[in-house]
Amino acid sequence: MTATAVKQATVTQSRQAPTGQKLCSKTDLVAFSGVAAWLETPQGPTQVALFYLPGFERELYAIDHHDPFSNANVIAHGIVGDIQGAAVVASPIYKQHFRLEDGQCVEDDSVKLATWKVSFKGADVWIEE
């Protein structure tokens, strides 16, 4: 591998949970793929990737849109899949996989993306308190 992604020294483990917030509506989502949205947090605005897997046990995931390996905001544009039993997204730049459930990077134990609780309220997508 030539992609010697310079890891940031510290990787956010979990951000302080924001208060309940509507992000977008269900029709904004793309089935089996991701879209990005802004989320207001006490630390300022941040970018979230929303993944929608209709028909699966868990249909909706919210995970950090920022890719720590390339330092670009691209996670929502990655390909969704399952690896060793867990739903994952592959970074479109250097192809590391992140578990949608908890943000854990499959290739590198020391890297974990922030994740949020997210659900449908009627036709809307909400990040929970």
Next chain:
Amino acid sequence: MSITSKRNVIIIGNGMVGHHLVEQLVENGALSQMNVTVFGEERHRAYDRVHLSEYFKGRDAEALALCDGDYYASHGVTFNSSEAVISINRAAKTLATERGNYAYDHLVLATGSYPFVPPIPGNDREGCLVYRTLDDLDAIREAAQSAATGVVVGGGLLGLEAANALRGLNLETAVIEFAPRLMPMQVDSEGGELLREKIEALGVQVLTERATQRIEDGAASRHRMVFQDDKILETDLIVFSAGIRPRDQLARECGLEIGERGGVVINDQCQTSDPAILAIGEVALWNQSIFGLVAPGYQMAKTALSTLTDGDASFAGADMSTKLKLLGVDVGSIGDAHGNQNPGARMFRYLDPLTQIYRKMVVSSDGKKLLGAMLVGDNSVYDTLLQYYANGIELPKEPASLILPQSGAAPALGPDALPETAMICSCHNVTKASICATIDAGASDLGAVKSNTRASTGCGGCASLLKSVVDHELAARGVEVDKSICEHFQHTRQELYDIVRVEGIKTFSELIEKHGAPSTHHLGCDICKPAVGSILASCFNEPITDAAHIPLQDTNDTFMANMQKNGTYSVVPRIAGGEITPDKLVVLGQVAQKYGLYSKITGGQRIDLFGARLEDLPEIWGELIEAGFETGHAYGKSLRTVKSCVGSTWCRYGVQDSVGMAIKLENRYKGLRAPHKIKFGVSGCTRECAEAQSKDIGIIATENGWNLYVCGNGGMRPRHAELFATDLDDEALYRTIDRFLMFYVRTADRLQRTSVWRENLEGGLEYLKEVILDDSLGMGDELERQMQTVVDNYQCEWAGAISDPDKLKRFRSYVNDSRPDPSIIMTSERGQLRPA
């Protein structure tokens, strides 16, 4: 141990061996006992000198570096680059550089060697260079720009490598050797003669038994070299490669024991005559020998680690067997290759003047042991011979069978015949036993074995042997070598392709439901989804932006643009054959101005616009399509460009209309999705200005029609396309290309270019000709029909996307806000924007 304060260890020289010592210290936890400081005279941190020549093939200093930029700092090792040590004061235990004095408890000399430049008057003229460091190569590259011819002084291993580099820089090249033959150290006169023939056939002039007397101003070229008999040779550039000399000056000046012909004398612990000072690598002289290879240097580094940490390892010499490809010619030398160190030894020789292969074995007088061997022209038996030699395996009854041509494949000493102690990778000291151990500990494929043992990560010479040992050991443990594309399908790409065609499957979800591996969640992954997406497109050519296909695509295909490193995208409209009207040129300029896009003319004869934001893409494409442009598929594994020269319309040499043909071809195959990208070139005559022979499909005009070349490649590993068919008329040309491309699409692996596919194709070019030209499989019609389906179903994906509001929704950076991504920051350079 009773260490109260940490010892200061200083390493002089940050070459391959000095760096290896640092790695050894890190990996063995020795840094807890010592502060380590490294001085390197070069600007660059340690790099792979063995593969130095790849610098000319596009591997830059960063790619050649032996470690990450922060490796030293992150392990607390102080590294001072561009800081040469100028003297050592042994009494005070200090050393001096231009920047200051430093105290040491232990010192390690890893200063390597320098290229010997013979004392010829004029050897210091401008354009007289050497071949050892990255800076040397920069100097050669620069000098070559204004040169037409080049000479290498010295016909040894490194000299031939330098000659190859000069050739690659498009210089007319000659090699001058003082001895009566090339590579006098490694080969005998028969081998040398063969080598000369092969190298001359490549267009490199070989002059042996030439001693240069002086170098002076040339008449036609920059320099004139005058030889012993007053013969002369004129040239613009000279590279000296007349051997290497140990860089022992520091050691000399501080009174360490030096060998008669140079080199710092060391004992089995790598200590010099002053036990506080060690020497390793090419500067060290052990048992009267200098070792000019990296593997023995690494052994010395390991020994030095042991000595510095009070261990008891010792250096016991090293095998100097080598296997090389010089100017494309295989040369191998094992043990006592000349047979002059073993009185009574018997020689076996095999010489085939037709295929130009020479093999020689030196065998013990009782015929039982291999003492040495020499190979020229073909190294296929090297690995086997080396194992006989290195492990003292008893030879077969008729030793000659090992070097005689076989009707089948080369006589391999099967991996099972190797003893446990057999050394597989000598760079990293990996034996068969340690490979077995790591497999038993859970390594289940070649990659895992490599990363656990580091086997084959040094000079790489053992790659094929390692693979056969690993495959064999895995098979012996009942592990099947798995060819599945990924965990979701137990099929190869070819099998999936056939399933899709035969069953008429049109979506990924249908395919994975019917044929996916049962154990997974049927979501697929970033390996199988794009592969299936490409297969579906090759078969049915439905828009990749359709809802069912969107989740399959790599980002580039999803947004029909190439994502750049800062998250912006490029916009590349098709400019078929490189022909464009002034009106369209104006539109490109206007669009670039309006959206602040960086513009660049590419090697594929079109114009790339960089730096577009996701949300601007639809509007940009709207304006381009309005002006008559269509997508260029620069993002897809599909037909990219058909490059052409101006041909008979404008050029006085042209014999056919190459531009017209290029446009027809580009319009015919645009939109074809394939295992990898495909490039074409069309030249109007044999002068080949369009460089068609470096393309997947190359077409060169003849008086009577077109010659077709296939499976060429530029890039990292260039490959000339091979002549496939001659004097085709237009119709026959389309038909042949239809069949060829569809056959490639059907049978190649994912992400396999035509060149690699061709190299792996059993039966090679002949087989391919039979299938395509003679229709030996009877599938010619079907292949043509399939291509026609693709051609008929072509539509511009961008035109489809901007007229569909649902598809347009995807081109928003954020679904709940129109604010642009604040992390994209541009700055201006040479009048354009680029990522900050």
